[in-house]
Amino acid sequence: MNRSVKRVAAVLGPVAVFSATPFVAQTPEPAGYAHRYETEHFVFLAREGEATRSELQWAGGRAEGWFENVRGVLGEDRTPSAQLVVLIDGSGVGSGAVPHVDGQGRLFLYRYTDDFQDYLDSLLHELVHAFRRTTGYPYLGFVEEGVAAAIDEAFLPDKMSFPLYGFSADLVAGHLFKVDRAIPLGVLRTRHRALNLRCQIQSYSERVSFFGHLRDTFGLAALIDFIYDPAGVDSAGYEHAFGRSFSDLVGDWEVALSQRHRAIPDADAQWAAYIGESPAKYQNICKPGKDYSVAE
């Protein structure tokens, strides 16, 4: 996920003064965090009561492993040279706060239960944004979210957290198409800002499924080349990267998705469990004409 820095700017205190040691991150560390823990590539800052030292040590180990994963797929020359600042920022329940990377490449993480482990659910995904931001690349919206999700899913295919809660993207996105509640991918692409969070069951599951399909068809390296292509990621960018137009790629994906969904033997029962028993039950499934207009 990615959010404007405006919302968080208000809670950031004055920038910390740097010491001359090479172990201090070049990225400004915000004030107001009670605990600080460093690893080779990270500085973790946690709010009072949000983490014990052993939890931060555990988080640091996981983060270092994922750092290697992301460096391995993005490439050494697209790897940040300074430590990344990770903020263990408290509960996101009720505040609407979602994990994001700000304009300086700092990673803001939230929990949605009392479990510290929640903080790490989005870290690998957010690392993709942080690598790009701290090495001078712009945020690409829909495409960057899609590629970050495809990388995340490649390394953590059975995640129990948002948006799939352990179910497959084919199950969720395939069901939405089956019952005519999918938002056309071209609409999600052109209206990313407006619909990404408002219609997140649809936007996340469809995007993960589509970019997972591109990854499995063309290879992860082709997706990485795509987001770093100086030619850009507009319609012509898809043609350049994959040899097919965006609308043709979407058409191919919809056919493949429908086939894969039909091959899930207990798809309806799985959907009932997803939408009735997982935290997805708290989320809005947008309706055309009510929550969004295709013509907007």
Ligand SMILES: [Zn+2]
């Ligand atoms: Zn994201």
